[in-house]
Amino acid sequence: MSVIIGMDPHKRSATIEVVDERGRVLAVGRFGTDKAGYADMLAAGRKYADRVWAVEGCNGIGKHIAHRLVHDGETVLDVPAKRSAQVRVFATGNGRKTDPVDAHPVAMVALRSPDLVQVQIDADLQVLGMLADRRDELGRARTQTINRLHRLLLELLPGGAKKFLSAPQARALIATVKPRDIVGKTRRRLAVELISELEGIDKKIKAAEKNLKELVAARGSTLMELQGIGPSGAARLLADVADISRFADRDRFASWNGTAPVDASSGDQKRHRLSRAGNRRINRTLHIMAVVQLRNRTEGRAYFDAKKAAGKTSMEAIRALKRRLCNVVYARMAADQKRRQAADPGGQSGTTLQSSVTDLTPDIGPSDKPLPGPATNHPKPWCQRHLDIKGCHEREFGRVGCLVPCYVERARDPFRASDASAVVIRKEWQIMPRLYGPGHFTEDPYSQVVSPHGIPVDDLVAVLQKEIRRSRIDNAVLAAYEMFTTSTDVAQHLWRRLRLIAVEDVGMGLPLGPVLIDVLHRNFNATPGGDWMMACHAVRLLASAPKDRTSSEHADWVATKVALGEALVEVPDYAHCVHTRAGQELGRGLMQWWDNGAQVRDELPSADHRYREELIEIHRRDEAENGTAPPPSRWASATAGPYCD
Known part of the structure; x- marks a missing residue:
C-alpha cells in the first residue's frame, strides 16, 4: 500500500502523520531529532514499503532532517509552508494549531499536488550555498565594522571620514590623530582595533570571492559573464535555484523570485503592484544586477531610460528592468543546464526522474515529452544578411584608408539578441573607431x-x-x-x-x-x-x-x-612662462609674461592700458630687487590677474 508521511519539523523534534492514497490517517507520532529519536522515526516509516516523505520547508527549518532522510535513501518531497497553511485554513478544529494538526495539511498537500519538488542532495551546490552564505555574513560584518569605525572617527576628526572608506584610508586618517586625554586615547585605540578587524574581514572576503569564482567556473556556469553578477551572485543563483527545469517557463521563475508584479485589478481598473513574496535572496541578487547595469552604459540602462521616457517613475522602471533581467538570467541558466546535460547524457546531480506524487514511483517513459527549452537566438553573420546599399555605409578614414561597413537594425527589445544594436565590422589594422559625426551609430532609447x-x-x-x-x-x-x-x-x-x-x-x-x-x-x-x-x-x-x-x-x-595620429597640440615657446614649471626652470618671470604671455590679438582699439602700465612698472621693480623667481603670496590678492595664466 502506498503512503504519504507528512512531517512538521522542528529543531529538536518532528511530528509525522501517515496517510494512505484515500487520505485516511494510519498513524501519528512525535520523535526527537537526535540520533535515537531519528532512528525510531525512520523505523516507524519503514514499516510501509511504498512510502514518500513530505517535509515542510526543506529550505528552512526542515532542511536538516530532509537531508538526513535523503542520505538514508528515502524519497522526500518539499512542501512549501504557504501551501500547507492554505490547506489548514479549511481544516476542522476551530483554528487549533498543534504539531499533529500541522502535520496533516503537509501530508494532504503532498497527496494532492503533483508538482512538488523532490529533494536531491548535490554536494557541489551545497558547498556553493554555504560559501555564498558565508560571503553574505562577511559583507554584513564589514558594514557593521565600517559603521562603528565611522562613529569613532566622527568623534576624533572634525566632520568625520568620507562615506566609502577602505582600511588603508582609515589607517592613514587615524595616523594624523594624536589625542592627549585619556578619552581620546581610548577612542583612538578602539578605532585602530576596528581597522585591524576590517583588514581581516577584507582578506576573508577576497579569499571567499576567489573560492566562489573557481567553484562557479568548475560548475560550467556562464552567469558571471552577465554584467552585474559576480561570484557571490552566481553562487547564490546556482545554490538556490538548483534545477532550472523545475520552472515551466520564465514567468514561473519570476513569480518564484518575486520580480513578477502581482495583479491587483478590481473592476474596470487594471493595475499591478509590487510583489514582496518569493525568494528574497534571489530578488536581492537581481536588484544588485540592475543597479550595476544602471551605473554603466549597458542595454539595461537603455531599457531603463526608455521606460522613464514612456512615463514610468524611477521605481517602476527599475522593477521593469529587474523583471527583464530575470528573463535574461533564466535563459542563461537554462542554456548552461542544457549544455551540461548534452555533455553528460547520463544526467546530472540535482535532477530527478521522480517528480510526481499521484503515482509514487512514476518512471518516465518514452511518451513523456520534456518541456521546451528557452528560445535562443543564433544571429547570422553580417555577411549572410540581406544588406542593401541603404543598410551598409562605407567611410574613408584619411591616410589609413579603412572601409568600415556598418549594418544598423532597430532593436525593439535590447535583451532579445546579442546583436540587437548596431553591428560594426572593422578591419584589424584600423587604429580607432570613429568617435563623432555620422559614422557613429547607437541605439536611441527614445526609439521605443x-x-x-x-x-x-x-x-x-x-x-x-x-x-x-x-x-x-x-x-x-x-x-x-x-x-x-x-x-x-x-x-x-x-x-x-x-x-x-x-x-x-x-x-x-x-x-x-x-x-x-x-x-x-x-x-x-x-x-x-x-x-x-x-x-x-x-x-x-x-x-x-x-x-x-x-x-x-x-x-x-x-x-x-x-x-588617426595626424594632429597633436603643440606647445609654443611663449607658453613656457612663470606659471609653468618649464618656464620657472628657464628663469622666466613676470616681465616675460607681460611681453609674451599676455599678448592679445584683436584687442579693442579703445582698451584702457593705464592699470597694465602701472602693474608692469611694479613688477619690473620687484624683479630688479628679487629676481625672476615666483613672487611671494603677498602679490596674490593685489595682482590676481597676472597669476592666472
Missing part, C-alpha cells in the same frame, strides 16, 4: 517611445533638427509640439535637443543662442499655458537664425585627426 499619433520619438527628434537646419519653421514647430505632448520626460528631451541645435547647427550665427534657449527653458512655467509658447518661440528663434555648423565640424575634425 511613440507620440500620441504613433510617431517614434527618435524620428521626431530627427525631423526637428533637420527642419531647423533648413529653416522650415512650421514643420519644425509641429515636430516640437508632438514631442511636447508625448510625456513630461520627452518634453524635457526637447529642450535638451534645442540646446544642442543652438551649438551644433546655429553656432556662431547666433552666439548667444544657447543662453537664450536656457532662459526660455527657465521660464518654462512662468505663466499658465505659457510653457508651450516658450518652447515654440525657442524653435522659431533657432529656425529663423543664420546657420553655422563650423563648431560641430571643428569638433569632429579634431577628434578624427587625433584618433
Whole structure:
C-alpha cells in the first residue's frame, strides 16, 4: 500500500502523520531529532514499503532532517509552508494549531499536488550555498565594522571620514590623530582595533570571492559573464535555484523570485503592484544586477531610460528592468543546464526522474515529452544578411584608408539578441573607431517611445533638427509640439535637443543662442499655458537664425585627426612662462609674461592700458630687487590677474 508521511519539523523534534492514497490517517507520532529519536522515526516509516516523505520547508527549518532522510535513501518531497497553511485554513478544529494538526495539511498537500519538488542532495551546490552564505555574513560584518569605525572617527576628526572608506584610508586618517586625554586615547585605540578587524574581514572576503569564482567556473556556469553578477551572485543563483527545469517557463521563475508584479485589478481598473513574496535572496541578487547595469552604459540602462521616457517613475522602471533581467538570467541558466546535460547524457546531480506524487514511483517513459527549452537566438553573420546599399555605409578614414561597413537594425527589445544594436565590422589594422559625426551609430532609447499619433520619438527628434537646419519653421514647430505632448520626460528631451541645435547647427550665427534657449527653458512655467509658447518661440528663434555648423565640424575634425595620429597640440615657446614649471626652470618671470604671455590679438582699439602700465612698472621693480623667481603670496590678492595664466 502506498503512503504519504507528512512531517512538521522542528529543531529538536518532528511530528509525522501517515496517510494512505484515500487520505485516511494510519498513524501519528512525535520523535526527537537526535540520533535515537531519528532512528525510531525512520523505523516507524519503514514499516510501509511504498512510502514518500513530505517535509515542510526543506529550505528552512526542515532542511536538516530532509537531508538526513535523503542520505538514508528515502524519497522526500518539499512542501512549501504557504501551501500547507492554505490547506489548514479549511481544516476542522476551530483554528487549533498543534504539531499533529500541522502535520496533516503537509501530508494532504503532498497527496494532492503533483508538482512538488523532490529533494536531491548535490554536494557541489551545497558547498556553493554555504560559501555564498558565508560571503553574505562577511559583507554584513564589514558594514557593521565600517559603521562603528565611522562613529569613532566622527568623534576624533572634525566632520568625520568620507562615506566609502577602505582600511588603508582609515589607517592613514587615524595616523594624523594624536589625542592627549585619556578619552581620546581610548577612542583612538578602539578605532585602530576596528581597522585591524576590517583588514581581516577584507582578506576573508577576497579569499571567499576567489573560492566562489573557481567553484562557479568548475560548475560550467556562464552567469558571471552577465554584467552585474559576480561570484557571490552566481553562487547564490546556482545554490538556490538548483534545477532550472523545475520552472515551466520564465514567468514561473519570476513569480518564484518575486520580480513578477502581482495583479491587483478590481473592476474596470487594471493595475499591478509590487510583489514582496518569493525568494528574497534571489530578488536581492537581481536588484544588485540592475543597479550595476544602471551605473554603466549597458542595454539595461537603455531599457531603463526608455521606460522613464514612456512615463514610468524611477521605481517602476527599475522593477521593469529587474523583471527583464530575470528573463535574461533564466535563459542563461537554462542554456548552461542544457549544455551540461548534452555533455553528460547520463544526467546530472540535482535532477530527478521522480517528480510526481499521484503515482509514487512514476518512471518516465518514452511518451513523456520534456518541456521546451528557452528560445535562443543564433544571429547570422553580417555577411549572410540581406544588406542593401541603404543598410551598409562605407567611410574613408584619411591616410589609413579603412572601409568600415556598418549594418544598423532597430532593436525593439535590447535583451532579445546579442546583436540587437548596431553591428560594426572593422578591419584589424584600423587604429580607432570613429568617435563623432555620422559614422557613429547607437541605439536611441527614445526609439521605443511613440507620440500620441504613433510617431517614434527618435524620428521626431530627427525631423526637428533637420527642419531647423533648413529653416522650415512650421514643420519644425509641429515636430516640437508632438514631442511636447508625448510625456513630461520627452518634453524635457526637447529642450535638451534645442540646446544642442543652438551649438551644433546655429553656432556662431547666433552666439548667444544657447543662453537664450536656457532662459526660455527657465521660464518654462512662468505663466499658465505659457510653457508651450516658450518652447515654440525657442524653435522659431533657432529656425529663423543664420546657420553655422563650423563648431560641430571643428569638433569632429579634431577628434578624427587625433584618433588617426595626424594632429597633436603643440606647445609654443611663449607658453613656457612663470606659471609653468618649464618656464620657472628657464628663469622666466613676470616681465616675460607681460611681453609674451599676455599678448592679445584683436584687442579693442579703445582698451584702457593705464592699470597694465602701472602693474608692469611694479613688477619690473620687484624683479630688479628679487629676481625672476615666483613672487611671494603677498602679490596674490593685489595682482590676481597676472597669476592666472
